[in-house]
Each structure stands twice: as structure tokens, then as C-alpha cells.
Amino acid sequence: MSKAAARMKTAKKMIDKIDHSSKLRTNIPAGLANPSPPLGPQLGQRNINIANFIKDFNEKTAHIKQGIPLPVRVKVFPDKTYDLVIHQPPTTYFLKQAAGIQRGAMNSGKEVAGKITLKHLYEIAVIKSQDPPMALFTLEQIVQMFVGIARTVGIKIVKDLDPDEYAEFLKERAEIVAQQKQELQEAKEAKMLRTG
Structure with missing residues (x-):
């Protein structure tokens, strides 16, 4: 050899x-x-x-x-x-839970699906910082990332949140969501009629 x-x-x-x-x-x-x-x-x-x-x-x-x-x-x-x-649940799950909503905005950037405070956002960041992919980020960087995620979901970040005012907002929002669902269903049915 x-x-x-x-x-x-x-x-x-x-x-x-x-x-x-x-x-x-x-x-x-x-x-x-x-x-x-x-x-x-x-x-x-x-x-x-x-x-x-x-x-x-x-x-x-x-x-x-x-x-x-x-x-x-x-x-x-x-x-x-x-x-x-x-890992911890997805960020969008926590954001929707904190805002008290089931689904985000259909047209992100054009409608507000819910509201949370900076304190909510910070607490979510503390929980998510335990995930291995977040190990290299500071808490401030994680919060900044989550601001962007909240924006895409349609969640507005506010300084203070009045419970009564927010309850009224959620009632109005439920009506909008119901209307959007109905429009989607009608569009689906119309598409089915065209293809059938």
C-alpha cells in the first residue's frame, strides 16, 4: 500500500x-x-x-x-x-392572549385588532427570553422585535389601557370580525359557484 x-x-x-x-x-x-x-x-x-x-x-x-x-x-x-x-408558545400566541383576542388583523397596518401595554410586552419578552434562539439577544432587543411582531398582528402598543374603554373597543371589534368572516364566507361561496 x-x-x-x-x-x-x-x-x-x-x-x-x-x-x-x-x-x-x-x-x-x-x-x-x-x-x-x-x-x-x-x-x-x-x-x-x-x-x-x-x-x-x-x-x-x-x-x-x-x-x-x-x-x-x-x-x-x-x-x-x-x-x-x-420552546415557549409562539410570540403571536402571547400577544393575542394579552390583548384578549382570538385572531389578528386581516389588513395589518390598516386596522387595530387589539391593544396591549408596554408592561405586557416586557413580560412576554421575559418569558420568551428563556428560549434557546433568544439567548444571544438582550431583553431590550427582544422587546423591539416583539413591537414589530405586534404591529404585523394588528396589536397596538399603548402606555395605559382603560379597562372599560378597552371592553367597548373589543365589543366593536367583535362586530367587525363577524362582518369580515361573513364577507370571507360569501367570497368562498361565490368562488365555488364560479368553479362548479
């Missing part, structure tokens, strides 16, 4: 195996993981034992209110074990 061939052989041994597996990135409702699509097939494609994963996830999220969407990152290893990282 030549010297070059011997060097190649030792170099191949030294190089770590390349990991071609992809991380699973998905949202799963807290305590409600089940093998039905889309989760079951995603786990099956990565050779993860579905029953064990579901049991593991549901146990780890048992202390969280059922149904809250949780961003999940799963790294699969060659021996079919996995590393499960569960």
Missing part, C-alpha cells in the same frame, strides 16, 4: 460521520400529541418510535394548559434516540 493510500485511510477514520438527518421543527399542542397526521408521519419518516415520543412529549407538557401550541425541535441520532427541545 502506498503512503498516499495509507494517509487517505487514516484521514477517513478521523473524519466524523456526516449527519444527514434533518431536525424536526413543528408546533404541537401541549398535552395533545397523537400519532395522527401531521405528527405521526413526520416522526415515522425519521424512524422515531411514535408511541414513546408521544408519551414523552405529553409527560413533559402535562403542567401546561392543554392545547397551547408549543414550538418543538427534535434532533434524531443514528441509534434512533432523539433530543426533544420544547
